[in-house]
Amino acid sequence: MLEPTYQADVVIVGAGIAGLSAAHRLNSAGVTTAVLEAAPCAGGRMATEKVDGFRLDRVGQLLSTAYPELRLTPGLDALVLRPFTPGVLLHSDGRRHRAGAPANAGGARGALHAVRALASAPRSAAGAVRSVPRGTAPLGTAVDQARLGTALTRIAGTPVERLLARPELPAGQALAARGVPARTIDGFLRPLLAALLCDPELTTSSRCADLALHAFARGRLCVPEGGAEVLPELLARTLPPGTLHTGVRVTSVSTTSVATAEHGEIRCRAVLLATDARTAADLLPGLRVPDFHPVTVVHHTTDEVPGTGASLLLDADRGGPVAHTAVVSEVDPTRAPAGRSLVSSTVLGRPPADLDTAVRTHLSRLYGTSTRRWETLAVHYTPEAVPAMRPPHDLRRPVRLMAGLYVCGDHRDTSTVQGALHSAHRAASAVLRDLGATGSMHLADPPRSIPRAA
Incomplete structure (x- = not known):
């Protein structure tokens, strides 16, 4: 419990990964912090539900083995990343095809993986695999595939600053304007970017899409071992005792204090808002609230092992509600x-009204097996899961509003875990500069919020 007279150098409102990582950086520089969270536990959208021995992520954002901030953020040293099989599986015309960049750094600059069919036996049952003409693939002709391989090779080696200097359009328009064949866009790039950006309509800024493709071509998709909640748990566990306070509702903020419903006013030298975009705007009217991409994650269990291994399976046909x-x-x-x-x-x-039935039917086609006996463990619908990044999108939205008042989160950067952590890095640097505290923290501008692998 916080006493009304409790004071800290910086009060951080919100205990998601942005707020917790900012607290780490400030504490490492000798700045005392108090992290206030309205919910009963830390983590925000990085939440994992435990059901009968299963660990079920609520949003399930994909991480990257090469996100710089996962390596740079204090407190995440013990994080273990579990990578998917290199590349992705694309379901198209009743078959599954593998495509993607090689896993090793040298090969990431090589050509696209040769497309190969994994499910070739014709079947007649509903939702089963059916035969397709030899050579058919969701990436178009062999020439299209070679061009795509060349394009991925080029984007993997392009400096980030050059990608950000390109003209900005909606991603779909930009890809078409560059001469990418429609079949390649719809058969590979659209489902891939939908998985990375949660935007199947490709309305995202072309610069953000380029960064996602740059990341994909250079690294491996992955998930944190133990579930998404492991990130905030690691960050919270290694903060000094008494730093994190849950169940504390902040009702107003200023540059030198916050007011709480439970503990009155808490005085401080600076306030950092690390909440979601809507809560931040409620506390500071005038902050822009972006649109959001809704996400529903459906978890099933079976005693069988569907034959896709550790691959990410995407639907190139958009033949049902499941994107990946x-x-x-x-x-x-x-x-x-x-x-x-x-x-x-x-x-x-x-999501559709008959979500469970629609998802089961679609999964039966994608995996080529009956899902009738699969058990539904949980359905998590998050209407404001991922902030939209439509053009024009500022990758460096200001984190310093004025001396003593700061804001961070994925809505100030890219809408990824990397973006949330990077915005916290920027905000902590700004706080330290204003407070004149150098401590052990390097105050030069931190690395951009650019996922070098996705």
Whole structure:
């Protein structure tokens, strides 16, 4: 419990990964912090539900083995990342095809993986695999595939500053303007960017899409071992005792104090808002609230092991509500008890009324097996899961509003875990500059919020 007269150098409102990582950076520089969280526990959208030995992420954002801030953020040294099989599986015309960049750094600059069919046996049952003409693939002709490989090679080696200097359009328009064939866009780039950006309509800023492709071509998609909640747990666990206070509702903020419903006024030298965009705007009217991409994650279990291994499976046909799915227990065995498979599937946009039936039918086609006996463990719908990044999108939205008042979160940067952590890095640097506290923290501008792998 906080006493009304409790004072700290900096009060941080919000205990998501942005607020917790900012607290780490400030404490490491000798600045005392108090992190106030209205919810009963820390983490925000990085939450994991535990059901009968399963670990079920609520939003399930994909991470990257090469996100710079995962390496630079104090407190995440013990984080273990579980990578997917390199590349992705694309379901198209009743078959599954593998495409993507090689896993090793040298190969990441090489050509696109050769497309190969994984499910070729014709079947007649509803939702089963059907035969397609030899050579058919969601990436278009062999020439299209070679061009795409060249384009990924080029974007992997392009400096980030040059990507950000390109003209900004909606991603779909930019890809078409560059001469990318429509079949390649719809068969590969659209489902891939939908998985990375939660935007199947490709309305995201082309610069953000380029960064996502740059990341994909250079690294590996992954999930944190143990579930999304591991990130905030690690950050909270290593903060000094008495730093984090949950169940504290902040009702107003100023440059030198915050007012709380439970403990009155708390005085400080600076305030950092690290909440979601809507809560930040409620506390500071005038802050822009972006649009959001809704996300629904549906978790199933079965005693069978669907034959996709540790791959991320995307639907190139858009033949149902599922944008991407994976046997997550094959990627991270800690997420399911022994003898059970955990299949986690993501639905983008507003979910259909008959969600469970529609998802089961779609998954039956994607995996080429009956889902009738699969058990539904949980359905998590988050209407404001991912802030939209439509053009014009400022990748460096100001984190310093005025001396003593700061804001951070994925809505100030890129709408990724990397963006949330990077905005906290920028905000902590700004606070320290204003307070004149150098401590052990390097005050030069931190690395851009650019995922070098996705």
